[in-house]
Each structure stands twice: as structure tokens, then as C-alpha cells.
Amino acid sequence: MALDPVLTAVGVALIVPISLFLGVIYSFLLRKITARLQWRVGPMVQMYSDLAPILGRSRILQPLYDVLKLFGKETLVPDVPHKGLFKAAPYLSLAFAVLAVFFIPFPGLPLLSAVPYSMIIASYLIIAAVMFTIIGPAASGSPWGAIGARREAELFLIAELAFVVSLFSVAYAQGTLTLWNLAIDVGRPLNFVLFAMAGVLMFLAMLGKLHIKPFDIPEAETEIVAGPYTEYSGKYLGMFFLTRVFLFYGLVGLFVAAFLPPLSSSLLWLPVYAAAAVLLVFLLSAIHTLSPRYRIDTALVSYSKLVIALGIASFAVALVLRLVV
Amino acid sequence: MSAPARILRKVIRKYSRPMTLSYPSTAMGEKRYSQIPPKLRGIPERDLEKCIGCKACYYVCSGRATTPVMVDGKLVMQINLSRCTFCGHCEEACPEEAIKMTPRFELAVRDKTRPEMFVETTLDMAVCACCGRPFIAQKQLKRSFERLNEKIDKSVRDEVAADFRKVEQYCPECKRARSVGLDTHTKKHVWVEGA
Amino acid sequence: MGLGIMDKARIYSPWVYHLHCGGCNGCDIEILAALAPRFDAERFGIQLVGSPRHADILLATGCVPKQFIPMLKRVYSQVPEPKVVIAIGGCACGGSLFYEEEPENYAILGSADLAIPVDVYVPGCAAKPEQIVNGIVQGILKLAEKKRGVKTEPVVVGPPPKEGERVPAPAPAPAPSAAPGSNST
């Protein structure tokens, strides 16, 4: 499909606020559903009437307020030799996250996902965004930062494996590497078996990337103070949180585009897209509520066994689909 | 069914309705505001009429949060809430039941010296006739006289009252100095005036 | 407009850091109880954070034993600037049971406001979780008044009033506009 520059330019300009808003809603939903499953109320949608004038009417945009507050705070920078890298990491990781969002289709806005090999570019950008959350803290010079960065790297290995295997098994079955083609054609009914398996794999990858409970090992604040973000404060911390918000939107968008094909193809599918996204966030928060944190070594062992088994199975199904059918 | 599944089922069925109280706001009605038992040991309250300034609460307070303070001739029994431990020991020790622990507990102030942080009763002092120094609260003097009356049998009561009138106006030091001269002194028959 | 939102945002997401300076951890447990389901503090966006670098509100508990002083000052200096310190419990407000004057208690400094400037006092021997939530709401209001980038110079606070020493009554406070239930700003 030819890329007419006008529509994509408008789309690109439009997608940043949309993705920010959706990312914030997803993180708010994650916090709210986790709280409701823990017998408490969580950030309030409708603030009490008599406290509203003081503490604000509703807290749906709570993650956004957190980020804005962090931008408003003083920033302390540790006196370490490679301060430049320490300061640059948040900017770069935010930039890559926003770039990644451009390559992920939104119902009605194909954006740059129609560019050939757009899936590879999107996955590389996501990898780069996460990579800088490793490099920055490693330069922060605090032992907690170092341990957090190392754990992030170890977790990154497995999460990345699951992410890549799931995407490419679907791409191999459909025979195309551009995300938009994947998102449009439903292909043969047999695909749903592959979509289910690769979907579970992608779900595991999302757990690892978004630091959802069983795998929030890098950020275990009760073990290593605040993990990679110990030394960051003020606007740099705000940027890391923004990266997380964009990543949340990006991964949910990628999941829907790759594994639930027709949904993100046109505007008509928007309500179904929203329902699928909310269901996905509910599943994530259920897992978040129910599982304690793995230790990094047991996490690698049990996680990788599961991921490799599923990966081989989904590739086998993809092979069968591609050759036989 | 594995343990997490059982926990999830229990959580969804039983614990999905939050038990959170709407504490700082009373918008959701009194019941969900906060449950406070009637006999909670909250902020102590001093009853002005009953307090006679006998400093029993000062001697009993283990954190010395209750202190007698002389303010321009008046005795101020002051509980400093920033150091009070709300243990209720002074409520027990007060002979006149002047201190009551109220279930009120809400207190968050920005400045430690605000009046809300101090529970005070002011009493005017009896001045010694001889050296002019305030030595005891007037109410305590009156109350101790009443207590004395209750205990003594009727026959001797007025004679004792007369003696008490003589003695009560002097502070302990002056009383000691002049006590020999007073005819209430137990060994007055021994002492011969001017010998 | 830009600054307006950031000031409002500072009210909406107060991050709390628990600064224990040597107390009997009665108040520390009540702080955790304020985050537990019954007095869920997350309704107002309050979150317990791991590192002082991320904190806005410091909940100081305990009567500052002398070995804590260097560390207490250091952690206080690392909290980014618009910050508020809330002294929770009798020990942090006035050194409750452990503070002695004439045979001076050799082990403790007294109360938290002798080491670091304190903005809100929440008395009580084991301050109730309701009081702590109330204190944090007071802290949020004080945080709103602190402008961005304005360093609060540490207010030098003298030792708690000695026995027999009359504490001067302050000027009457402006009309309280705070949340109901707390009787003073």
C-alpha cells in the first residue's frame, strides 16, 4: 500500500498524544485493578465530594500526574565520572520508545507500519528503549544501580527471546515482515492455533518487559532499594516513567496488531480494539496480583524452559502452516 | 486446583469489595468514616472547676508531659501533647477526676506551639501572709480543708477549723519559722514565751 | 500554564518515604497500616517509595538516637527540593517518654525537629493510621505552598520546652481552609 505522506504526517502528529493518553489509561487500569483485587480502593476515579476541591476531582490520570510532578522537582545528579552517559540515557530511551510507537498500527492510522520490514524496526526500537534503562543505571555508580542493571540485563535476555520468537513465528507463517500486512489479513482459520501459542509467548515477553510482578526483579524495592532507578530523581526519573508508559501502549498495540489481525486495521474496529486492550490489561494485573517475585536465577531457569518449549512449538506450527497449507 | 487459583477465586469472591474507610472525608456517611471505640485513650481534657492544682498528675506522668507552670502569679497545669503518651495514668491518679481521656484523636498541626497542642487549666494561687510568695492553689487549700472535715468526728470539728484558719495563710517556710509561736504547735506547753 | 499544572501535579501524587530515626517502630507499623486496605492511602495517589531520591514527603518517626544523626541529616539532604517532613508520633514531635532534661538522656538527641526542619506534627503514642493519613493530607497542602526551585532554609528549632518554662502562645492562625476533621492548618 503506497505511503501517502500527508496521511502519515497527520497520523504521526496525532499518535503521540493518543499513545500517551492510552498508555496512561493502561497504567492507571493496572494499578486500579490490582488494588481492587487486594481488598482496597486504589487511585480513586471519583474523589470524595468534600475533598475534591483540595485533592482534585478524579485520579484517572494518576500516572500522568506522577510524571508531571517529577518534572517539577529538583534533579540531583551523582558526582560520578561518566555523568554524560548518566544524563543522556533517559533522553535516548524516551526517544526510542516514542519512535517505536510510530511503527505500531492504530485502528484507522496505519502510520509507518506499512513501511517494508516495519516489524523488525519496531522490535529493534523497543529493544533500544529497554537497553538504555540498563546503560543509564550502570553509569550511576551506586551498587544498587549496578545490581539493578545486571538483573535488568539478565531478565532482558529471556524477555527478548520470547518477544522475537513470537513475532517471527507469526511473520514466517504469514510470509510478510511488514506489520500492516500482518494486521490486515486474517489468513486461514488454522492461524488461530498459531496466534494463541505465539500470543502466550508474547504475553510472557510483556511480563518481562513491563516489570509486571513475577518478573519485576530489577525493581524489587524491598531488596535493592529502587533497582536501576535508585540514583535518578526529578526529570530523568520522569522520563524513565514516560518510557514505561509509551512501552505499555506500544506492546499492547503490537500484541493486538500481530496476534488479533483484523482489530487494528480500520477505525470501525476501535471499540473491539479497546475491549481487547482492557482485557489484556486485566490479565496482566491478575498475574501482577497473584504472584510473588521470582529470584533472578530461578526466574531465568523456569522462564526460559517455558519460553523455549513454546517457541519451538509455535515455529513448528508456523512451518506446517507455511508449507503444507 | 493450585493455590494461586484458589487465592484468585477467594479474592474475587470475598475480597473484591474494598474494606477501605472513607476517613478524611465524611461524604460517605458516618458509618464508613472510621470506627472509634467509646473508651479510646485520645486527647486528655481537663475540667476547669474540678482541678485543684494538686500536681498529682505531674508526679505520676512517666514522660513528664504534664508540667505545673507559673505564669504571672497564676498556676497553669499544662499538658504538652507533643510529649504526652496518652497512657491515661494521670486520669487514674487525679483525686478529683478532673482529667478525662476523650475519644477525640484528630490532631495534626504545623507549629508545635499552637494552643491545640496544650491542654491547660489556670488556677489562682494563695499568697503567703508573711513572705508574700504564692505557695499553693487556693482551691487545693479549700478542698483539703473540706477533706479534713469529712474525716474528723463532729465534736472536735469547729476547734480544728479554728486552728486550720490560723495555719492556712502561711507558706511552709514561714509556718515552720513561726510555728513554735502558734498555739497550735503540739509542744506549745513546753515552749515558754521569751525564755 | 506550565507551572500551574506541575504545582497541581505535586498535590496529586505525593510520594512518601519512611524515615525511621530510632523509634520503637509502633508508629512505623501504623504508617504501613495507613497503606493497608482499611486506610488505603493510595486513594490520594500516595505511594511508599524505596529511595529518598524519589520522595516528596518524609515521614519521620522516633526520637533520634545520637548514632542516627549523621545519617538522618544525609538522607534529608538527598531528597529533591520541594519536600515536606511530617513528624509522626510523640517521639518525633517532642521526644515523648525518652526525653529527659536534668539528668539528660545520654542516648538520644530528643525529637526529630532538632535534627531536621519539620513541617507537620502528628502527636500520639503510636499515632493512629487515621491521624497519619490526616497528617499526610496536611503535608500535601504544605507541599502545595512550597514553590518549585525555592530552597526551604532549615528553620532552627530550639529544644523542646523545659519543665516549668511557659511556651509562648503563637498568633492566631488564618481561617483553616484544610480538610475537615483536622482542626488547624
Next chain:
Amino acid sequence: MAAVQPPSPSPSPSPSPSRPSDLMEWIKSEVVPEGLEFRMGNENRVFVRVKPEDVDMLAERFIRKYGVRIIHVTGVDLGIPGSDIVYLYDFSKQRERLVIALEANVPPERPEVPSVARVTWQASWAEREMMEFLGVTALNAPDTRHQFLPFEWPQPAESQTKQQASTVMKPAPGAGAVPGEEKWLPVGIRDAYSSLIPIGPYHPGVIEGQIVQVKVEGESVVDADIKTGFHHRGIQRLIERRGYNKGVFTAERVCGICSGAHGLAYVTAVENLYGAEVPERARYIRTLLVELNRVHSHLLWLGVVSDVIGFKTGFMLTWGIRERIMDIIEEITGNRVNYGIWRLGGVSRDVSQELAQRVRSIVKGVGDEAKPLLLDVAAHPVLRSRLVGVGRLSYAQAFNGGAVGPVARASNWKIDVRMDNPPHAVYDPAKISWEVITEDGCDTMARTLVRVRELFVSIGIIDQCLDYLSKTTGEVRIKPREIPKNAEGIGLNEAPRGELAYYIRAGEGNLPQAVRIRTPSYRNNALIPFMLIGSNLADVPVIMGSTDQCLACTDRFEVIDTKTERICRLTWDDLVCLSRKSSGGA
């Protein structure tokens, strides 16, 4: 691990009820044959005057022959006549409720005592505490470093061996430590291959202030050391100045979580001084409150450990259930944390029959609701993977190290103060049926199971107490009698974390001459470094939490690290790792 291998745990004969007279014969004939001066306190407390020289010989005999446990070693400074060193031994396994206190008077000019720590490692910490505060040196003690004061402070015990002096050096200027402010931080040798992780006093995984020095290779812990002493508020000096009645409120505020246990232990110690008799109803109210304190403390601990593991839902649910228990405590005593009803000779508030009836139904509801949930949480596979086999403490280590409470019971050592020498409350099996829970898992999972099952035993006790209280009435307080001048009292109580001992010696002027508190975390903390060695860094907060250590308890006095056989190079560098000069930059 310890200097001396523990004897095989002697079979604990069922303690035969003994009358004071034949008790003295038994002690004279077997335990302490030399012609020593005996004095019989109340409730089978025996105080024996001993010469300082044969203190370690006696300790050797007690430990070898009877397998007895040292409760505490403490010193009382008498001024001119030197100082009395008191060794408390728990004989309650041999004779019913027998506690023997050996007192050795040490002249001021030659303040030396042969070290008991060489015989059994249980006394090593108590001796270092004694050396630090009294200046009485224990000859060739295994470890003579400071207990509460920073390493830096002058070392009263000159007998420090050369080798130890090298391990503790002054901070080299500019080695990251801010000059002037941090001068009490020793700086040691930084090993090349392992990095040293100071889990500093401000660490979210640890509620109170303690420094754990963990030497790590990769993620596995090689060496560990604890330095606390940050919560030291000089409580014992305060009680000695304030007298017995005010002491109740000070003792109660040693620790916020187990304030009920401290109240009862202090009151038991003082009543032991003058041999009080407590009315029956007051005893039941005391049992009720100590057990309520245990229930809410164990629920609190389950919440905190599951929070440290990352299971936030466990934290929320257990603390949600705990709120109902706190409501009951608030209803009965008027305050959630410091109950304030402990008085000498009874209790200050009565529990009305109607209140007891109402509370009984609530407690039953909580018990039924908590049981299935807690067993499910304990059976959670990921949770088990984080707890099983973590922080192992074998029976020999527990016995020799002197572990107390759930930590000892999880290593299959059946000791419980409520059974051995019960405090002045109702615990004899005739009136209230309860049993001691032991597990043989020896690891964090076993400690969790011990605490969960103990919780339900306590709920059973509470139910029986409330049943008695709702049926009968009676007086709740008897006026305390005059305390004899040089009486001595030992009060023991089973706090949620273990055995809690108060030793009070009466002075003149209605003021105690000496108050010594030995809290359960004082012993359990000593074992943390043994559990940490060989574990994973992610497990350090879990292991520290598994002993349910309460620093505020421990620091009423406090604790320093332990000494392993190897020469332990215990170093820590720049103490608070967050100490970075802030360069501003908006």
C-alpha cells in the same frame, strides 16, 4: 560454627513439681556442691554467690551435664564494692520453673572474669555488652569489639588482641567518608573479587535501622555482619531513675509490636521481687492481651515477609484481617499499640462480660476466615520456591547459638517460656488447653509454618480466656506490697519473637538499682549472619525478616555481629551508598 560442639540434646525429663525445701537439697547436692551462700527468691528463683574464678568451670558443668540454656549475662555496677556479674541459667527442663542466678562479685581494682563465651557461644554477645558498659573484661573472650557504641569509640577492654585491632581501622581521609561527620566509620580492606553491599540503615526492606554488611560474589553471599545499636534509647537508665510504677509505661514502649509482652514481663519481674499474688480475673485478662498481641504480631510478620518477597496481595490481605484484631485490642485497652493496662498486682481496666461475649464472636470469625487463606498463601508454589531451603539453621546451630522462640521451634527445639516458666498469667494446661508447635524444616518455610500454626493456637487460647471472662466477675487489682530492700526478681515471658527476660534488683528509695532487659531479637539477630552465608542476595531481606527481628526491641541495648571461626574481615566502606554530593542542576 561455634567454638564448642553442642552436647546431644539431653532428654528433657518431665519437670517434677518440687517443694522449696527439697529443691535446695537437690541444688546443694548436685548442682553447686561447694559451700556457697544460697538465697531462695520467690517462685523457684535461686541466687547463688560464686567466686569469680570458677564461673567458667560452673558454666562448663551446667552446659555439659544438664544441657542448660543461658538466659543472660549481665553486670550491676555497685561503685566501691566493685560490680556484680550475674549469670542467669534456665533449669526449667530439670526442675519445674527453676532459674538459677550465679552472682560473682568483682573487685574494682581487678575487674576480670573468665570468659563464659569460650564455653558456650550463647554468652558471647552478653559478655561484649557487659565489657562495653561496665569495663569488666572477660579474659580471652573470643570477640571483644563494641556492642552498641560505634567501633570508633575508645575500647575499655584493653585486652584486645593484636589481630582484632587490625581489622578495625580508622577511616582513611577522603575514602568517600565525609570528614568530621563520619569519623566513627572504620574503613577496611576492599577485596578485589567480591563487592561489599551495605544494606544501610535506610533500606526499604528493613523497617528499622540496622546495617547489614554483606560480602557478595555475584549474587551469592560470602560473608555477613550486622551492626545495629541505632535504636538505643537508654531505656534501662530511664527505668532505674523513674521507679517501679512509671517503669511499666517505659518498659511497654521498648517495642511497638510486642509492647504487651514487655509489659507483662516487666510486671512479672517486679511482682517476683515482692512475691505478689495476682487475682484470677487479672491473670486471664493478661493472658488474653498477650495472646492478642501474638496474633496481631504474627499476622503483621506474615504480611511483611510476603511484601519483602514481592507478594503484595499477601501483605494486603493479612493486614486487612489484622485490622479486626487491632479493633478488638483498641476496644479492650483503648490504644492499638501500647496497651497501658499493666499494673503491679493486676490490670487497670476490667473486661465487662458483655464486651467479652461480643469480642468472642469476632475472634471466632477472624479465625475461621484466616485459616483457609493463610494455608493457601503458605502453599503458593512461587512463595514456597522463595522460602524453602532459605536461611537454614540446623538444630545444633540453634541449640548452641541460643535461638529462642519460633526460630528455635522451627529447628525442632521444643522450648516455650509459657510451658517452662510461665509469667504471672494463666498458662497451666489444667485451666487452658494449648500446645507448643515445633517444625523440623529448619528453614524460613518452617518458621512461617510455625508462626501460622501458633497463630491458631493463640486464637484458641483467646477463645477460652474470653469464655472465662464472660462468665465470672472479680476484682482485677491488688495493691502492691512494700518491696524488700535488696530483693532480686527475674521476669520471663514468651514474646511473639521468643523468650523475653527482665532482671530487676531492688535498690533503696523505692527505685530499682538495676534493670536488665534481654529481648528475643537479641539472640535471633546473632544467628542472622549464619543464615545469610551461602544464600542469595535477593534472599537477604527475607532471611532478616524470617527471624522477625525487632530492632527497637533489641536496641534497648543492642547487638553487634557474631564471630565465625575464620578470622572474619568485617569491613564496610562508605556507609550510606546514596551519599553522593548533589550537584543541583534544575
